[in-house]
Amino acid sequence: MNGRSRLRSVAPVLTTALLLAAVPAILGGSSYGLRIASLTVIVATYAIAFNLLFGHTRQLFLCVGALAGLGAYAFVLLSRVGGLVPVLALLIVAGGGAIFGAFLSYVSIRRGFGVLFVGVVTLAVSLMFHNLVLGLRQYTNGETGLVTRGIGFGLGEHPKEAYFVLVGVLVMALAGYQALLRSRHGLAFQALGDDEISAELSGIDVTKYKVGTAAMASGLIGLIGALYAEVNGFISPSVFVLGHVDIPVFVALLLGGMRTLLGPVVGAVLLSAVDEVVRPFGQLTVLTYGTLMVALFLLFREGVVPAAQRVLVRLGALRLRVPRRS
Amino acid sequence: MIGIVLDGVVQGLQLALLSVGIVFVYGLGGVLNLAHGQMAVAGGLAVAILLQARWTPLLASAAGVVAAGSVALLLDRTLLRPAYTRRGEERLLLGLILTLGVSFALDGVYALWAPNIALTLRMPTLSIEVLGVRVRTASLAVGALSLVTFVVLLAFLKGTRVGQAIRCVIQNEVGAVLCGVDVERVRTLTVFLSGLLAGMAALAQGYFSFLGPEMGSEFTILAVIVAVVGGVRSLTGTFLASLLLGLVNAGLSYAVGTYLTWIALLAVAVLTLLVRPEGLLAYWP
Numbered sequence: 258m259n260g261r262s263r264l265r266s267v268a269p270v271l272t273t274a275l276l277l278a279a280v281p282a283i284l285g286g287s288s289y290g291l292r293i294a295s296l297t298v299i300v301a302t303y304a305i306a307f308n309l310l311f312g313h314t315r316q317l318f319l320c321v322g323a324l325a326g327l328g329a330y331a332f333v334l335l336s337r338v339g340g341l342v343p344v345l346a347l348l349i350v351a352g353g354g355a356i357f358g359a360f361l362s363y364v365s366i367r368r369g370f371g372v373l374f375v376g377v378v379t380l381a382v383s384l385m386f387h388n389l390v391l392g393l394r395q396y397t398n399g400e401t402g403l404v405t406r407g408i409g410f411g412l413g414e415h416p417k418e419a420y421f422v423l424v425g426v427l428v429m430a431l432a433g434y435q436a437l438l439r440s441r442h443g444l445a446f447q448a449l450g451d452d453e454i455s456a457e458l459s460g461i462d463v464t465k466y467k468v469g470t471a472a473m474a475s476g477l478i479g480l481i482g483a484l485y486a487e488v489n490g491f492i493s494p495s496v497f498v499l500g501h502v503d504i505p506v507f508v509a510l511l512l513g514g515m516r517t518l519l520g521p522v523v524g525a526v527l528l529s530a531v532d533e534v535v536r537p538f539g540q541l542t543v544l545t546y547g548t549l550m551v552a553l554f555l556l557f558r559e560g561v562v563p564a565a566q567r568v569l570v571r572l573g574a575l576r577l578r579v580p581r582r583s
Numbered sequence: 584m585i586g587i588v589l590d591g592v593v594q595g596l597q598l599a600l601l602s603v604g605i606v607f608v609y610g611l612g613g614v615l616n617l618a619h620g621q622m623a624v625a626g627g628l629a630v631a632i633l634l635q636a637r638w639t640p641l642l643a644s645a646a647g648v649v650a651a652g653s654v655a656l657l658l659d660r661t662l663l664r665p666a667y668t669r670r671g672e673e674r675l676l677l678g679l680i681l682t683l684g685v686s687f688a689l690d691g692v693y694a695l696w697a698p699n700i701a702l703t704l705r706m707p708t709l710s711i712e713v714l715g716v717r718v719r720t721a722s723l724a725v726g727a728l729s730l731v732t733f734v735v736l737l738a739f740l741k742g743t744r745v746g747q748a749i750r751c752v753i754q755n756e757v758g759a760v761l762c763g764v765d766v767e768r769v770r771t772l773t774v775f776l777s778g779l780l781a782g783m784a785a786l787a788q789g790y791f792s793f794l795g796p797e798m799g800s801e802f803t804i805l806a807v808i809v810a811v812v813g814g815v816r817s818l819t820g821t822f823l824a825s826l827l828l829g830l831v832n833a834g835l836s837y838a839v840g841t842y843l844t845w846i847a848l849l850a851v852a853v854l855t856l857l858v859r860p861e862g863l864l865a866y867w868p
Contacts, residue, residue: 317676317679364857368856368857368860369860370856370860371672371675372672372675372676372679373615373672373675373676373679374856374860376679377615377807377811377852377856378853378856380804380807381849381852381853382853384804384845384849385845385846385849385850388841388842388843388845388846388849389842389846391842392840392842392843392846500687500690504683504687538695539695540691540694540695540698541691541695542691543687543688543690543691543694544687544688544690544691544692544694544695545691546687546691547684547685547686547687547688547689547690547691548684548688548691549684550680550683550684550687551662551681551684551685551688554677554680554681554684555662555665555681
């Protein structure tokens with residue numbers, strides 16, 4: 258790879274990183290704006306993980322919120338009750354998430370679950386987590402939730418630094434995702450997403466790839482969940498329910514474009530713009546998410562990024578090197 | 584003790600009313616309708632609104648059941664059509680995602696337009712003694728209603744030609760087409776029927792205790808658990824699974840509280856999928 262093509266290959270991630278890094282300066286001192294920006298970055302990172310799971314390996318994990326919540330509660334309890342240093346707690350949380358995700362994936366593959374049963378089982382896991390948190394009141398404080406001030410890295414008190422940490426994680430996830438697609442595994446990934454049986458027949462170890470993907474994605478989700486606990490300053494079971502995490506993440510990914518590099522980020526930004534419009538009307542958010550989910554999945558399953566890419570290529574103005582479905 | 588068992592049986596019967604619809608639509612249309620509970624709630628809210636408008640309870644109830652059926656019919660005729668044109672895994676996925684989206688959209692609509700409407704048909708009913716425990720006649724009425732509905736349904740499926748067509752499509756869609764069954768009409772009819780049954784379940788809930796606009800997803804989950812445990816091929820399986828889970832629910836709620844009960848019910852569903860994906864009680868005669 259010569260210097261020029263290397264530059265072109267890192268350009269999308271680099272541009273994204275620079276744009277996101279400039280956001281605090283653009284916002285000035287608005288702490289509300291910064292909070293929204295942080296939440297957007299969090300949704301984008303969840304969407305990258307969900308893209309790996311559902312977009313590439315067709316594993317419909319309807320437990321993104323539960324995995325994040327598990328990470329968040331584990332992180333808070335490890336730090337506060339266990340007295341662990343934050344880095345260690347974070348490592349344990351990410352590792353634990355990865356193991357749990359891999360376990361779910363492995364069991365599903367061994368039992369030959371289709372996309373529907375994986376959805377039902379992970380949905381059940383989500384609800385079990387919710388009820389578990391409510392039930393273990395002495396540790397989790399039930400529906401009231403836990404205030405997370407003063408634990409971990411203390412990101413809650415420094416919103417600007419917290420934002421940069423989140424952007425850092427997002428950029429690393431993006432870079433990792435791109436590197437993965439460009440490596441030998443990228444080809445296997447494409448094959449897997451197109452047709453699992455053909456992939457298996459051409460000698461790709463489907464189980465290994467699916468379980469590995471689930472481990473990576475779940476670890477990332479757990480990690481972000483833990484960081485969310487710090488940044489948000491407060492966690493409760495209801496901030497991790499399906500309607501607050503899984504559905505927005507799904508919508509963001511659909512909006513931006515599944516199986517694209519920048520789709521999750523673009524989708525998350527667009528969704529938070531929509532969110533700002535409907536937020537004043539309270540319950541309209543749920544209605545909007547549901548409607549968007551149906552409309553996008555039926556009419557615009559491609560997403561904004563591939564569509565924009567097509568238009569740009571046609572105009573001959575710009576050639577974004579985004580890996581896309583062949 | 585007898586009180587708990589009676590309570591469990593009544594809950595189980597109500598659960599059967601709720602679940603048979605989801606089982607039907609899945610077995611026949613290949614769509615796991617995750618908006619099933621929201622349809623029930625549509626019926627319940629309609630009854631509550633009509634009662635406020637001073638309709639007589641009987642008329643309002645009938646209208647509510649029809650309202651739930653109409654929501655189901657609308658869903659079948661519009662959003663589910665693209666799903667029906669596909670086969671196998673694609674249909675399952677499309678059906679799952681679409682109905683999940685619809686369930687959230689409907690929840691949003693209810694929360695927006697009817698946040699404070701709740702259905703309670705709590706009339707001053709007598710309590711009578713059964714086997715030495717006091718039971719509200721309302722509970723018995725709910726049980727009787729479910730039982731009668733189930734018997735009628737069974738007779739419909741076994742006795743009429745339309746019922747035979749429905750069972751035929753459940754067993755083999757392509758085969759049914761080859762035999763001259765109009766699959767699309769049978770499917771629409773079944774979805775409508777499942778909506779009506781969901782409406783009746785909502786009525787039962789309102790009669791038994793109370794039904795709020797936010798209870799849709801809870802209904803859906805319960806129905807999905809029953810469908811998983813009972814299997815999707817037999818009505819008897821659904822009925823037995825409902826009774827079993829009703830009893831477990833009543834017993835555990837009493838012994839260990841709501842949260843652990845939910846976890847246990849969900850665990851039963853997950854374990855069933857792991858051990859016997861076709862349903863624990865699927866091959867009951």
